[in-house]
Amino acid sequence: MIQRSTCAIVLRVVDYAESDKLVTLYSRDLGRITGIAKGAKKSKRRFVNKLEEFSLLQLLYQTPRIENGLFFIAEAELLNAYLALRTDYRRYTTAAYLNELTVRFTREADPDSRLFTLLQWALASLERNDNPAKIIALFHLRLLAAVGYRPELSACGSCRLAITTGSGHHFRLVPGSGALICTSCHPWRELESTRLSPRTVAFLSNAQSFALHQLNRLQPSRQAAAEAMVALHAYTLHLLQQDIQSWPAVYALYANKSCPTAQALTDTSSLQSCGSPF
Ligand SMILES: [Zn+2]
Structure with a gap:
Protein backbone atom coordinates (compact mmCIF):
# COMPACT_ATOMS: atom_id res chain seq x y z
CA MET A 1 0.00 0.00 0.00
CA ILE A 2 1.21 3.52 -0.82
CA GLN A 3 1.86 5.70 2.21
CA ARG A 4 0.93 9.37 2.04
CA SER A 5 1.58 12.32 4.32
CA THR A 6 -0.54 15.23 5.57
CA CYS A 7 -0.75 17.75 8.41
CA ALA A 8 -3.59 17.10 10.87
CA ILE A 9 -4.99 18.23 14.21
CA VAL A 10 -6.24 15.60 16.67
CA LEU A 11 -9.91 16.14 17.56
CA ARG A 12 -10.67 13.00 19.57
CA VAL A 13 -8.89 9.84 20.71
CA VAL A 14 -10.49 6.66 22.09
CA ASP A 15 -8.98 3.34 23.03
CA TYR A 16 -9.91 0.46 20.75
CA ALA A 17 -9.48 -3.25 21.38
CA GLU A 18 -6.47 -4.29 23.43
CA SER A 19 -3.76 -2.06 22.08
CA ASP A 20 -5.14 0.23 19.36
CA LYS A 21 -6.49 3.76 19.28
CA LEU A 22 -9.18 5.30 17.11
CA VAL A 23 -8.25 8.87 16.25
CA THR A 24 -10.48 11.55 14.75
CA LEU A 25 -8.49 14.28 13.03
CA TYR A 26 -9.02 17.36 10.90
CA SER A 27 -6.38 17.28 8.20
CA ARG A 28 -5.31 19.90 5.71
CA ASP A 29 -5.71 17.67 2.66
CA LEU A 30 -8.47 15.22 3.62
CA GLY A 31 -10.74 17.17 5.97
CA ARG A 32 -12.14 15.23 8.90
CA ILE A 33 -11.02 11.60 8.97
CA THR A 34 -11.00 8.73 11.42
CA GLY A 35 -7.95 6.52 11.56
CA ILE A 36 -6.75 3.53 13.50
CA ALA A 37 -3.32 3.51 15.10
CA LYS A 38 -2.42 -0.13 15.58
CA GLY A 39 -0.51 -0.88 18.75
CA ALA A 40 -0.64 2.79 19.82
CA LYS A 41 -1.32 1.97 23.49
CA LYS A 42 1.95 0.00 23.67
CA SER A 43 4.13 1.81 21.15
CA LYS A 44 7.09 3.58 22.72
CA ARG A 45 8.42 4.96 19.47
CA ARG A 46 5.77 5.66 16.83
CA PHE A 47 3.00 7.29 18.87
CA VAL A 48 4.03 8.05 22.44
CA ASN A 49 2.71 11.49 23.54
CA LYS A 50 1.62 12.24 19.98
CA LEU A 51 -1.95 11.01 19.62
CA GLU A 52 -3.35 13.48 22.14
CA GLU A 53 -6.24 15.92 21.75
CA PHE A 54 -5.26 19.22 20.05
CA SER A 55 -1.84 18.00 18.86
CA LEU A 56 -0.67 19.16 15.44
CA LEU A 57 0.86 16.20 13.62
CA GLN A 58 2.55 15.28 10.40
CA LEU A 59 0.84 11.98 9.63
CA LEU A 60 2.03 9.09 7.55
CA TYR A 61 -1.09 7.15 6.55
CA GLN A 62 -2.69 4.69 4.17
CA THR A 63 -6.13 5.26 2.68
CA PRO A 64 -9.00 2.88 3.58
CA ARG A 65 -9.39 -0.25 1.49
CA ILE A 66 -13.17 0.06 1.52
CA GLU A 67 -15.54 3.01 1.22
CA ASN A 68 -16.10 4.73 4.59
CA GLY A 69 -13.38 2.56 6.12
CA LEU A 70 -10.75 3.63 8.61
CA PHE A 71 -7.50 5.28 7.58
CA PHE A 72 -4.42 3.39 8.73
CA ILE A 73 -2.10 5.66 10.68
CA ALA A 74 1.43 4.38 10.15
CA GLU A 75 3.43 7.07 11.96
CA ALA A 76 3.01 10.54 13.44
CA GLU A 77 5.52 13.32 13.89
CA LEU A 78 4.63 15.87 16.56
CA LEU A 79 4.75 19.41 15.13
CA ASN A 80 3.11 21.16 18.11
CA ALA A 81 1.63 19.56 21.24
CA TYR A 82 -0.11 22.79 22.40
CA LEU A 83 0.71 21.50 25.88
CA ALA A 84 -0.82 24.48 27.68
CA LEU A 85 -4.24 23.41 26.37
CA ARG A 86 -4.01 20.15 28.28
CA THR A 87 -2.58 21.49 31.53
CA ASP A 88 -4.95 24.41 32.17
CA TYR A 89 -8.67 23.69 32.79
CA ARG A 90 -9.97 26.89 31.16
CA ARG A 91 -7.96 26.40 28.03
CA TYR A 92 -8.70 22.66 27.88
CA THR A 93 -12.45 23.29 28.19
CA THR A 94 -12.30 25.97 25.51
CA ALA A 95 -10.25 23.85 23.09
CA ALA A 96 -12.57 20.87 23.62
CA TYR A 97 -15.52 23.07 22.59
CA LEU A 98 -13.68 24.16 19.41
CA ASN A 99 -12.93 20.54 18.57
CA GLU A 100 -16.54 19.51 19.11
CA LEU A 101 -17.81 22.35 16.90
CA THR A 102 -15.39 21.19 14.19
CA VAL A 103 -16.71 17.63 14.42
CA ARG A 104 -20.35 18.70 14.37
CA PHE A 105 -20.07 21.06 11.39
CA THR A 106 -17.93 18.90 9.11
CA ARG A 107 -18.37 15.67 7.21
CA GLU A 108 -15.86 12.86 6.77
CA ALA A 109 -13.40 13.33 3.90
CA ASP A 110 -14.72 16.74 2.82
CA PRO A 111 -11.56 18.86 2.93
CA ASP A 112 -11.49 22.63 3.44
CA SER A 113 -7.99 23.95 4.08
CA ARG A 114 -9.50 27.19 5.47
CA LEU A 115 -11.03 25.22 8.35
CA PHE A 116 -7.72 23.53 9.06
CA THR A 117 -5.97 26.91 9.14
CA LEU A 118 -8.74 28.40 11.29
CA LEU A 119 -8.53 25.60 13.88
CA GLN A 120 -4.75 25.86 13.94
CA TRP A 121 -5.00 29.63 14.46
CA ALA A 122 -7.53 29.19 17.29
CA LEU A 123 -5.47 26.58 19.17
CA ALA A 124 -2.29 28.66 18.82
CA SER A 125 -4.15 31.78 20.06
CA LEU A 126 -5.60 29.86 23.00
CA GLU A 127 -2.16 28.66 23.97
CA ARG A 128 -1.19 32.31 24.39
CA ASN A 129 -4.33 32.63 26.56
CA ASP A 130 -5.54 35.58 24.55
ZN1 LIG B 1 -35.43 46.66 13.93
Missing part, protein backbone atom coordinates in the same frame (compact mmCIF):
# COMPACT_ATOMS: atom_id res chain seq x y z
CA ASN A 131 -9.07 36.00 26.05
CA PRO A 132 -10.51 32.48 25.56
CA ALA A 133 -14.12 33.66 25.15
CA LYS A 134 -12.97 35.95 22.34
CA ILE A 135 -11.22 33.05 20.61
CA ILE A 136 -14.39 30.95 20.89
CA ALA A 137 -16.52 33.71 19.35
CA LEU A 138 -14.07 34.40 16.51
CA PHE A 139 -13.56 30.72 15.71
CA HIS A 140 -17.28 29.98 15.81
CA LEU A 141 -18.17 32.96 13.62
CA ARG A 142 -15.59 32.02 10.95
CA LEU A 143 -16.53 28.33 11.13
CA LEU A 144 -20.18 29.19 10.47
CA ALA A 145 -19.18 31.29 7.45
CA ALA A 146 -17.00 28.50 6.06
CA VAL A 147 -19.86 25.96 6.20
CA GLY A 148 -22.48 28.31 4.71
CA TYR A 149 -24.18 29.81 7.78
CA ARG A 150 -22.62 33.28 7.89
CA PRO A 151 -24.76 35.51 10.17
CA GLU A 152 -26.03 38.77 8.67
CA LEU A 153 -24.75 41.46 11.03
CA SER A 154 -24.90 44.74 9.13
CA ALA A 155 -28.34 45.94 10.33
CA CYS A 156 -31.62 44.86 11.91
CA GLY A 157 -33.11 42.33 9.49
CA SER A 158 -36.60 43.80 9.99
CA CYS A 159 -36.36 47.63 10.05
CA ARG A 160 -32.78 47.87 8.64
CA LEU A 161 -31.64 49.93 11.65
CA ALA A 162 -27.86 50.26 11.27
CA ILE A 163 -25.48 49.18 14.04
CA THR A 164 -24.20 52.30 15.82
CA THR A 165 -22.65 52.05 19.25
CA GLY A 166 -24.28 55.26 20.52
CA SER A 167 -27.87 54.47 19.55
CA GLY A 168 -28.84 52.66 22.75
CA HIS A 169 -30.53 49.92 20.74
CA HIS A 170 -29.68 46.34 21.48
CA PHE A 171 -30.04 43.35 19.21
CA ARG A 172 -30.58 39.62 19.15
CA LEU A 173 -29.26 37.11 16.66
CA VAL A 174 -32.39 35.22 15.61
CA PRO A 175 -31.53 31.49 15.63
CA GLY A 176 -33.94 30.64 12.83
CA SER A 177 -32.42 33.00 10.28
CA GLY A 178 -28.97 34.12 11.41
CA ALA A 179 -30.18 37.73 11.09
CA LEU A 180 -30.33 40.46 13.73
CA ILE A 181 -33.47 41.95 15.18
CA CYS A 182 -33.44 45.15 17.24
CA THR A 183 -35.21 45.99 20.50
CA SER A 184 -37.58 48.38 18.71
CA CYS A 185 -38.84 45.64 16.42
CA HIS A 186 -39.17 43.14 19.22
CA PRO A 187 -38.76 43.91 22.94
CA TRP A 188 -37.84 40.36 23.96
CA ARG A 189 -37.61 40.61 27.73
CA GLU A 190 -37.87 36.82 28.04
CA LEU A 191 -34.81 36.35 25.80
CA GLU A 192 -32.47 38.62 27.76
CA SER A 193 -29.80 35.92 27.91
CA THR A 194 -29.04 36.21 24.20
CA ARG A 195 -28.99 40.03 23.98
CA LEU A 196 -26.21 41.64 21.98
CA SER A 197 -25.02 45.16 22.72
CA PRO A 198 -24.11 47.38 19.73
CA ARG A 199 -20.44 47.01 20.71
CA THR A 200 -20.74 43.22 20.58
CA VAL A 201 -22.35 43.36 17.13
CA ALA A 202 -19.60 45.73 15.95
CA PHE A 203 -16.97 43.28 17.25
CA LEU A 204 -18.55 40.40 15.34
CA SER A 205 -19.08 42.46 12.21
CA ASN A 206 -15.42 43.53 12.20
CA ALA A 207 -14.40 39.92 12.70
CA GLN A 208 -16.23 38.99 9.50
CA SER A 209 -14.23 41.48 7.45
CA PHE A 210 -10.76 41.01 8.97
CA ALA A 211 -8.21 38.59 7.54
CA LEU A 212 -7.39 35.66 9.85
CA HIS A 213 -3.98 37.04 10.81
CA GLN A 214 -5.63 40.35 11.84
CA LEU A 215 -8.20 38.83 14.22
CA ASN A 216 -5.98 39.07 17.29
CA ARG A 217 -6.08 42.85 16.94
CA LEU A 218 -9.72 42.81 18.01
CA GLN A 219 -10.02 43.48 21.73
CA PRO A 220 -13.67 43.13 22.85
CA SER A 221 -14.57 43.47 26.52
CA ARG A 222 -15.11 40.24 28.44
CA GLN A 223 -18.86 40.97 28.40
CA ALA A 224 -18.89 41.46 24.62
CA ALA A 225 -16.92 38.26 24.05
CA ALA A 226 -19.30 36.31 26.32
CA GLU A 227 -22.40 37.79 24.65
CA ALA A 228 -21.07 36.87 21.22
CA MET A 229 -20.20 33.35 22.36
CA VAL A 230 -23.69 32.76 23.81
CA ALA A 231 -25.50 34.14 20.75
CA LEU A 232 -23.50 31.98 18.33
CA HIS A 233 -24.13 28.92 20.46
CA ALA A 234 -27.89 29.58 20.38
CA TYR A 235 -27.75 29.95 16.58
CA THR A 236 -25.79 26.69 16.33
CA LEU A 237 -28.26 24.81 18.54
CA HIS A 238 -30.97 25.75 16.08
CA LEU A 239 -28.86 24.67 13.10
CA LEU A 240 -27.79 21.33 14.57
CA GLN A 241 -30.99 20.60 16.52
CA GLN A 242 -28.91 18.84 19.16
CA ASP A 243 -26.97 19.75 22.28
CA ILE A 244 -23.24 20.37 22.27
CA GLN A 245 -21.81 18.31 25.11
CA SER A 246 -18.94 20.61 26.03
CA TRP A 247 -21.09 23.77 26.13
CA PRO A 248 -22.27 23.77 29.80
CA ALA A 249 -18.63 23.73 31.02
CA VAL A 250 -17.72 26.58 28.66
CA TYR A 251 -20.77 28.60 29.67
CA ALA A 252 -19.99 28.18 33.36
CA LEU A 253 -16.50 29.54 32.78
CA TYR A 254 -17.25 32.64 30.75
CA ALA A 255 -20.89 33.66 30.96
CA ASN A 256 -20.96 33.76 34.76
CA LYS A 257 -24.64 32.91 35.20
CA SER A 258 -26.90 29.88 35.10
CA CYS A 259 -27.13 28.20 31.73
CA PRO A 260 -30.44 28.87 29.92
CA THR A 261 -32.19 25.82 28.52
CA ALA A 262 -31.72 24.89 24.88
CA GLN A 263 -35.44 25.43 24.34
CA ALA A 264 -35.27 29.00 25.66
CA LEU A 265 -32.28 29.78 23.45
CA THR A 266 -33.77 28.48 20.22
CA ASP A 267 -37.44 29.30 20.76
CA THR A 268 -38.58 31.63 17.96
CA SER A 269 -42.31 31.28 18.60
CA SER A 270 -42.53 34.60 20.44
CA LEU A 271 -40.83 36.35 17.53
CA GLN A 272 -43.19 34.81 15.03
CA SER A 273 -46.25 35.74 17.08
CA CYS A 274 -45.45 39.48 16.87
CA GLY A 275 -45.45 39.48 13.08
CA SER A 276 -41.69 39.34 12.67
CA PRO A 277 -40.49 38.08 9.27
CA PHE A 278 -38.37 35.51 11.14
